[in-house]
Amino acid sequence: MSSAPSHQSTGADVLIVGAGIVGAACAAEFTRAGLSTIIVDKGPVSTGATAAGMGQIVVMDDNEAEFALTNYSQQLWNEMADELPAAVDWDECGSLWIAADDEEMQEVERKHSFYSERGIETEVLKVAALERLEPNLRPGFRGGLRMPGDSVIYSPCAAGWFIEQACQRGAELRLGQKVIELRGHGALLENGDFLQADITVNAAGSWAAELMPELPIRPRKGHLVITDRYPGFIRHQLVELGYLKSAHSVATDSVAFNVQPRKTGQLLIGSSRQYDDETRDIDPDILKRMIDRALGYLPGLAELSAIRTWTGFRAATPDSQPLIGPSIDDEHLFLATGHEGLGITTSLGTARLLVDQVLGRESAIPCEPYLPSRFRQGGADG
Amino acid sequence: MTERREFDVLIVGAGPGGLAAAYCAAEAGRRVGVVDDNSAAGGQIWRGEQDKPTQPAAAEWFERLRKIDLEFLPGTRIVGHPANGVLLADDDQKLLELKYDKLILATGARERFLPFPGWTLPGVTGAGGLQALVKSGMSIAGRRVVVAGSGPLLLAVAAYLRRAGAIVPLIAEQAPRGRVAKFAAGLLAHPAKLIEAARLKWELRGVKYLTDCWPVSAEGDDAESSVTLHRRGRTWQEPCDFLACGFGLVPNVELPMLLGCEIEQGHVRVDESQQTSVAGVYAVGEVTGIGGLEPALVEGQIAGLTAAGRDEAARRLHSPRRSARCFAEKLEHAFQLRDELRQIPDADTIVCRCEDVRFDQLTEHRSWRSAKLHTRCGMGPCQGRVCGAATELLFGWSMDSVRPPLYPVRVEHLAQATVTRETSSDVD
Ligand SMILES: Cc1cc2nc3c(=O)[nH]c(=O)nc-3n(C[C@H](O)[C@H](O)[C@H](O)COP(=O)(O)OP(=O)(O)OC[C@H]3O[C@@H](n4cnc5c(N)ncnc54)[C@H](O)[C@@H]3O)c2cc1C
Ligand SMILES: Cc1cc2nc3c(=O)[nH]c(=O)nc-3n(C[C@H](O)[C@H](O)[C@H](O)COP(=O)(O)OP(=O)(O)OC[C@H]3O[C@@H](n4cnc5c(N)ncnc54)[C@H](O)[C@@H]3O)c2cc1C
Secondary structure, X not given: OOOOOOOOOOOEEEEEEOOOHHHHHHHHHHHHOOOOEEEEEOOOOOOOHHHHOOOEEOOOOOOHHHHHHHHHHHHHHHHHHHHOOHHHOOEOOOEEEEEOOHHHHHHHHHHHHHHHHOOOOOEEEOHHHHHHHOOOOOOOOOEEEEEOOOEEOOHHHHHHHHHHHHHHOOOEEEEOOOEEEEXXXXXXXXXXXXXXXXXXXXXXXXXXXXHOOOOOOEEEEEEEEEEEEOOOOOOOEEEEOHHHHHHOOOOOOEEEEEEEEOXXXXXXXXXXXXXXXXXXXXXXXXXXXXXXHHHHHOHHHHHOEEEEEEEEEEEEOOOOOOEEEEOOOOOXXXXXXXXXXXXXXXXXXXXXXXXXXXXXXXXXXXOHHHOHHHHOOOOOOO | OOEEEEEEEEEEOOOHHHHHHHHHHHHOOOOEEEEOOOOOOOOOOOOOOOOOOOOHHXXXXXXXXXXXXXXXXXXXXEEEXXXXXXXXXXXXXXXXXXXXXXXXXXXXXXXXXXXXXXXXXXXXXXHHHHHHHHHOOOOOOOOEEEEEEEOOHHHHHHHHHHHOOOEOOEEEEXXXXXXXXXXXXXXXXXXXXXXXXXXXXXXXXXXXXXXXXXXXXXXXXXXXXXXXXXXXXXXXXXXXXXXXXXXXXXXXXXXXXXXOOOEEOOEEOOOOOOEXXXXXXXXXXXXXXXXXXXXXXXXXXXXXXXXXXXXXXXXXXXXXXHHHHHHHHHHHHHOOOOHHHHHOOXXXXXXXXXXXXXXXXXXXXXXXXXXXXXXXXXXXXXXXXXXXXXXXXXXXXXXXXXXXXXXXXXXXXXXXXXXXXXXXXXXX
């Protein structure tokens, strides 16, 4: 009996490369719309940035495009909150932006009016209220902004659940299979198989440019530290307002105070941003700066027990907006990547916008700011 | 705040392997430092032997060590490796930066636990673990202890507990009778082992030694407790106050992995001179493969001599080492864990105690990484030291990565864990 050639594939409507949270959310959305879907990943589900990130579901206001996508996505998360399996650890702890000086207090006011105009609930905290809500903060801060609508999840399990839903609706999951060439009508795997599909989606996170070198994506490294369990040590995700100034400075390495209470009682200490270091090693100097920064806000952290440190890579684009939509050169090859430090949050909005474009549906928010075509030669500058 | 020390030869682990290495390197005039997380030297087998030796070999080595100069850092754990030629250590009070020219890893092994229904009950302990508790003062006199699992360690532990007044009705050895008998016959080639075996046999007279036998569950409350044992199709309950279990030993390869040393079938790969795949880093004893005292002592000497530049003297020990390792291979073959042990957990048996992960949560995963990410298995304070060795047998998984800190440390100590790069690059 002669064996069938291995590079045969039945073909599907959609082939998604990457089973991180973005690829997983897209798979759930495509199958919900009735499209036959294949998901392929070189590793297990959620091994990339999705395993490394903090999992905060957050609304941001750096610019209108970022606000629109984070706000829309957060609404989608809230709608499914009741259905999420317990392992996702959904926690509506809210977040708290901390103002260290008068300038940052002005930023609190600015944010408050920005959000109020758009119907987002926020609360300006004076010194006493801040100290009452978060007694472990060092005394002397000027106040803060509470965002009660922000949540925290355990993202690997959220991605796992999206994949599970997709598979229940007939999607085919191929793990441990690396794509080495990606085209509009399919993908060539390292094992020689060719998977055929009407359209393909590059959701390979910070590896997206390995498959498409023309993509303007650079891995941006981040460090995190997790502690043992200290329930109640902090109650909100605490973030510094200098965050915007320091963390988003594109050129240099930076650290910012960002500490999150996990539902397990553990604390996740962040955050750092670095370009041009593509090893997964811990950089002791960055780690030191990051922890020192955190100790400046929460001196009591010093005594707590740290159990592990790790690093992850964000897929950064020149204008800090993701790439959602058809690629520039091939209308069958779609992109869903470039989510930098917000991909856990924006995975849901991304999946909706992408499927809207594929099916020609109207979107709830404008999709233009995220279209890959903005990087076309002579188009919008990055 | 961070203390700094510099050594020609730094040794991690003060068991027989590390001590032999320390002696040889110091004797050759090198500045030697020895780090161990216990409060006294001796490692697993020579615990407590420094002050009151009962074993001739221990007495001999501690006597030698008294005559030379070395710095011993007790109660100190290696937690990180921030740059070439530097290790970070933590003694709870402070962080130490230890610089070295040559490094010898003698980190030993730990017991393997296997999960079965009831294994998390208070009366169920590690075999070596119970021995250590008794050595440090716990009274066991008059208590009934069933010793179960695999390997010669069970006999050593049972004999020790008996000397301390425990009642040991039986030892349950999972290995088949044929293999154990062949192993025992093979001891004729290793006279020292034969003498030890004869001594153990005498000490354990009256204790049933059941091969092909293993625990399938433990049950009990404050008033009464027992273990259910399985042997050749028969299952029965054996009353006991303690069940001391050990399913062989697992090399402590976390630090070697952090250093980038190549790992082969669960232990560190070394060459003739005990050098690992990383230049200037040596490994000796259990961490290079389970073999007990003899290989640890010879390998320690080889590494200590080589690290001190005495290659000729080191070479003379190659042949004794080969014979000691040959015993280790027989040991491994004889006490290989049987497939049936994979069936002993129930669906709801806890496998990862730190994170309360059940057996049935793990079965759908194909790798340690996948299971860890989706169930949190191995994410707790022990970082998979216990459940990692269990899932290796149950599912054939191996741990993928080791991240600092190797042991939990205070957050502020992590922040001190930096070294200036130019001073560290000149040593490699
Ligand atoms: C330190 C840190 C903190 C963060 N905190 C937050 C936060 O609080 N909130 C938030 O919203 N976001 C956060 N993020 C960002 C978030 O983690 C990412 O944006 C998000 O996980 C991206 O998901 P993804 O699916 O695009 O990528 P990934 O999770 O990286 O998935 C990509 C997948 O593609 C697979 N793949 C790659 N190449 C191939 C190939 N050739 N063949 C087959 N498969 C391939 C990979 O194996 C991987 O599984 C953080 C990120 C970091 C690093
Ligand atoms: C629980 C147990 C009980 C045993 N009982 C016996 C017995 O009764 N009879 C017998 O013949 N054999 C026994 N053994 C076998 C024993 O391992 C060997 O006989 C012998 O002790 C091996 O010597 P070693 O030098 O390789 O390692 P060990 O003696 O294990 O010494 C290694 C030392 O390194 C330390 N260490 C490891 N990592 C670090 C770190 N990161 N920082 C600082 N210190 C570190 C450990 O705490 C330990 O003290 C036992 C083993 C175990 C695990």
